[in-house]
Amino acid sequence: MIGRFTSYLRRKSDAFNRITPPWPPRAVELVGALLLCTVFGLTYRSYFRNWVPLGPQRTVATINPKMGVHTRLTDEPDAAKIKRSLEMVREMGAPWIVEYFPWAYYEPKRGQYEWSHPDLVIDHANRQGLTVIARLGYVPEWARPEDSHHLYLEEENYAAFGRYAVEFVRRYRDKVGYLIIWNEPNLSLEWGFRPVDPASYVKMLKVVYPMVKAAAPEVQVLAGALAPTLDPPGSEWSMNDLDYLQRMYDAGAAGYFDILAVHAYGLGFDADEPAGESVINFRRAELLREIMVRNGDGGKKAMITEGGWNDHPRWTRAVRPAGRILNTVRAYEIAHAEWPWLENVCLWVFRFPWDQKSYQDYFTFVDTDFEPKAIYLELQRYAQGRFEAP
Amino acid sequence: MNEEGGRAENDPPAAESADGGRQWLAAEGPGGRRTAFSLRRGLARPRLWIAVCIAALAVGAWLILRSGGAPVDNIWLKMQERGSWRVGMDPSFPPFETLDAEGAPVGYDVDLARQIAAQWGLEAEIVAIGFDSLLDALLVGRVDAVISAFPYNARMTKDVHYSPPYFEAGVRLVVGAESAYEEIADLDGGTVAVEWGSRGDAIARRLQREGAGFTRLPFGSGQEAIGALVSGASGALLIDGVALRLAQGEGKRMRAVGAALDEDPYVVAVSIKAPALQSALLQALATLEEEGELGLLEERWFGQGEGRE
Numbered sequence: 294m295i296g297r298f299t300s301y302l303r304r305k306s307d308a309f310n311r312i313t314p315p316w317p318p319r320a321v322e323l324v325g326a327l328l329l330c331t332v333f334g335l336t337y338r339s340y341f342r343n344w345v346p347l348g349p350q351r352t353v354a355t356i357n358p359k360m361g362v363h364t365r366l367t368d369e370p371d372a373a374k375i376k377r378s379l380e381m382v383r384e385m386g387a388p389w390i391v392e393y394f395p396w397a398y399y400e401p402k403r404g405q406y407e408w409s410h411p412d413l414v415i416d417h418a419n420r421q422g423l424t425v426i427a428r429l430g431y432v433p434e435w436a437r438p439e440d441s442h443h444l445y446l447e448e449e450n451y452a453a454f455g456r457y458a459v460e461f462v463r464r465y466r467d468k469v470g471y472l473i474i475w476n477e478p479n480l481s482l483e484w485g486f487r488p489v490d491p492a493s494y495v496k497m498l499k500v501v502y503p504m505v506k507a508a509a510p511e512v513q514v515l516a517g518a519l520a521p522t523l524d525p526p527g528s529e530w531s532m533n534d535l536d537y538l539q540r541m542y543d544a545g546a547a548g549y550f551d552i553l554a555v556h557a558y559g560l561g562f563d564a565d566e567p568a569g570e571s572v573i574n575f576r577r578a579e580l581l582r583e584i585m586v587r588n589g590d591g592g593k594k595a596m597i598t599e600g601g602w603n604d605h606p607r608w609t610r611a612v613r614p615a616g617r618i619l620n621t622v623r624a625y626e627i628a629h630a631e632w633p634w635l636e637n638v639c640l641w642v643f644r645f646p647w648d649q650k651s652y653q654d655y656f657t658f659v660d661t662d663f664e665p666k667a668i669y670l671e672l673q674r675y676a677q678g679r680f681e682a683p
Numbered sequence: 684m685n686e687e688g689g690r691a692e693n694d695p696p697a698a699e700s701a702d703g704g705r706q707w708l709a710a711e712g713p714g715g716r717r718t719a720f721s722l723r724r725g726l727a728r729p730r731l732w733i734a735v736c737i738a739a740l741a742v743g744a745w746l747i748l749r750s751g752g753a754p755v756d757n758i759w760l761k762m763q764e765r766g767s768w769r770v771g772m773d774p775s776f777p778p779f780e781t782l783d784a785e786g787a788p789v790g791y792d793v794d795l796a797r798q799i800a801a802q803w804g805l806e807a808e809i810v811a812i813g814f815d816s817l818l819d820a821l822l823v824g825r826v827d828a829v830i831s832a833f834p835y836n837a838r839m840t841k842d843v844h845y846s847p848p849y850f851e852a853g854v855r856l857v858v859g860a861e862s863a864y865e866e867i868a869d870l871d872g873g874t875v876a877v878e879w880g881s882r883g884d885a886i887a888r889r890l891q892r893e894g895a896g897f898t899r900l901p902f903g904s905g906q907e908a909i910g911a912l913v914s915g916a917s918g919a920l921l922i923d924g925v926a927l928r929l930a931q932g933e934g935k936r937m938r939a940v941g942a943a944l945d946e947d948p949y950v951v952a953v954s955i956k957a958p959a960l961q962s963a964l965l966q967a968l969a970t971l972e973e974e975g976e977l978g979l980l981e982e983r984w985f986g987q988g989e990g991r992e
Contacts, residue, residue, distance in 0.1 A: 604880065604881075606923075606925075607773075607775060607776045607814065607832070608814075609775060613878075613880075613904060614878060614879065614880025614881045614884070615878070615879045615880050615903045615904065617880060618879065618880045647838055648836070648838070650834055650836040650838075650839075651814070651815045652814070652815065664885065664889060665885070665888075666880075666885050667879065667880040667881065667884040667885045667888065668880055670888060671880070682879075683879050683901040683902065683903065
């Protein structure tokens, strides 16, 4: 039986071997080569579809090294647009940027990291000669209770947030020297819609700061980033930023940050409007500085990581476009000439990926299509030492 | 036609579906046991067959009625029940909407809302809401519409239905009422006044980068820029549609030439889930336009604007 089957297979095999190939060998080789090229091309296209060359190393030319902007590339997926944004920041003359790196985006599952977007942003920023200040926050679903707000982080998960910060600095310690831990914790909506809690925020710093320092001692940790607010004590929405900072010191924050992050909005006031506890204006930053000094922390620097003026035609806290330009230039000058304790002024916000169709669009320096606004061109002239108000 | 195709077309289905039909209806049970049901056995039970037919007819009728019938617009129905149309607006942008001395909302948009509602035999109920919360108020059903010098937003068209524009607020090229200028190219060698830092300023700079041969004259305020055109210090002006119309209403003799250089249409926003309201709104705006009511509204709140077009 087996012998007959073996004989049958041999006959079939002989018959197969006698079949003449339908194409000449050269054609077969050619088709094979074409197939290989196609596979290679598709793979290359798939892998590099969102890739643009970094280009040559650039430096920022400016008369004021404290100029900066908040770039907000978090939701900009297009590599070419990321590069163009950062090129335009450099061309404007601002050496500093603040960029947001949401924890939920880059650690969507515990221990699984997705660094492709931060790689794009940070590599292009570095190539444009920009210094990156990374803001970290936004809690992934796995690190918070079901159906809770994305800014809700319980104390038992501070270490998980710290691990994200550690992974971030391990990857980028050569390219990113500054980390902001959380944003505006004195607002309930930024604290997961819970009552704000300076002591708990300081607990977060006490967990995250040593972890970051152990991984990359040279990285500077920024804390605070408080929203300027005048809400009365006991407000369910927020805590006055001056009170909050003092309570941070009371809870022992001094040893757990290197630089204070400050938010300095001018609203309807001139940049030179004197600071006052009952007014929100640009010079309110001086009051925060006084609290630092009063708490023996005057040796530390501060950075303005958000701020600026808005020229929306109907927002009640906006100024006219001319006022926005003059105040912005003046704010950069104040930082440069009068505030040695301040490293930089990073104003909100360079560009959005799409129109917000709200007053927020009137904080930007360039349109979504990269058309420069007048303020951008005037700041460029300022950075070149050619600014002149009409 | 090949052999397989011919057979498929010509043979009666039953010819090959005696077994095939059984396979088609036979389902593998959880434990691998075949369900004891086949077309042939089903046909042998007339009551079961009738029940299946009735069920199929019922499902079919439901699907047809569901897709083909007129969709129910609960927002429109509730408006009729209430006798009012709830319109959200931020009364802080005169002359479109503001509050009078008694705190009552007044303005172009208030009157527009009332005129539209009147066409439906309803009252317009104005709901004051901050500008940046208007869309949310519409999406959660706190209001039936938004009329508040509200800009069109292409990104929201999945959730929001926008009416055709009733006012264009974008940047216009403006010249004196008797000027011969008709387009940008005519301005070569001339001057264009702008409010420094405004959208008009940004557009003037762009046009210059693109080769336009005019000189840009920046002023610290829109009023100064308008004054430059009126006094003849500048041959043209780039200014937004609202400022232009206000200046015309004040008696300044000027006119816009060409289309808006930076479109910013004001529209009425209603829910995407309100087809009856959308349709009625479209009809009402068309009627107001045909009857010249929109023009009258504009004159009431901005002034006549002699020589503007």
